[in-house]
Amino acid sequence: MPVISFANAKGGAGKTTAALLLATELAGQGHRVAIIDCDPQQWITQWAEISGPLHNLEVISQVSVASLQCHLREMRDQVDFFVIDLAGARDALVTTAIGLSDHVMIPVQGSAMDAKGAAQILDLLAMMKEKANLAIPHSVVLTRVTSMVTTKALLAIKGLLAARGVNVLNTPIGERIAFKELFETGGTLRTLDAARVSNLDKARENAAAFAQEVVRLMPARVVRSGKSRLVASGRLAA
Ligand SMILES: Nc1ncnc2c1ncn2[C@@H]1O[C@H](COP(=O)(O)OP(=O)(O)OP(=O)(O)O)[C@@H](O)[C@H]1O
Ligand SMILES: [Mg+2]
Numbered sequence: 319m320p321v322i323s324f325a326n327a328k329g330g331a332g333k334t335t336a337a338l339l340l341a342t343e344l345a346g347q348g349h350r351v352a353i354i355d356c357d358p359q360q361w362i363t364q365w366a367e368i369s370g371p372l373h374n375l376e377v378i379s380q381v382s383v384a385s386l387q388c389h390l391r392e393m394r395d396q397v398d399f400f401v402i403d404l405a406g407a408r409d410a411l412v413t414t415a416i417g418l419s420d421h422v423m424i425p426v427q428g429s430a431m432d433a434k435g436a437a438q439i440l441d442l443l444a445m446m447k448e449k450a451n452l453a454i455p456h457s458v459v460l461t462r463v464t465s466m467v468t469t470k471a472l473l474a475i476k477g478l479l480a481a482r483g484v485n486v487l488n489t490p491i492g493e494r495i496a497f498k499e500l501f502e503t504g505g506t507l508r509t510l511d512a513a514r515v516s517n518l519d520k521a522r523e524n525a526a527a528f529a530q531e532v533v534r535l536m537p538a539r540v541v542r543s544g545k546s547r548l549v550a551s552g553r554l555a556a
Contacts, residue, residue, distance in 0.1 A: 328435025329406030332461035369504035428463035496521035
């Protein structure tokens, strides 16, 4: 059961939104998902409270450095994916969560390029590799991308990160009202009302493509999907 964490030392990069999109998409596909809410603002915990019980999805709140490992250990047999939402910081909980992750997703705003916050996480990953011989696969996901952000600009960002050996997801997360709306109304993109939320179909397509790309990054393993067991194969990116 892969542990996927969302980290960027800068606040507001889109970690919580991306974590919720991934978790709800995976749960909607039939995977059992636990979101570990390590964001001190507890947005996902609040989202869960207004959403009510959701099939295949559990949210763990009030997590500490000491309790994180216990949650992962105790729930590993009941969960297909752990999704960890982290604070916009580089503190002990962020470092511990990254050390326990199978893949670290680093959301970077396509328009603002949170270079410093992302670089702090990349430096931390490099230090873990150097000092502890712990190579944790990681990828940047561009977020809040609008039509104002040109393909040329995105390619330039990808080029810069690729030069540092950083994998960048092909699917950027767009700036979408629907993604904000989830936190207002609760529920998932599947339960939002298309008559009330503009471009909901585009938002759903975007979240599905993002989740699909993340799943492909996971090492090959046996995952439970609905009632059947299937082998999900994927490639490992660093
Ligand atoms: N793809 C998106 N489309 C529309 N709004 C977004 C998107 N991603 C993030 N936002 C908005 O940007 C703000 C910050 O996003 P979010 O809370 O996901 O960032 P964060 O990195 O988790 O922040 P923090 O470091 O404070 O925890 C929120 O108001 C959120 O609704
Ligand atoms: Mg957050």
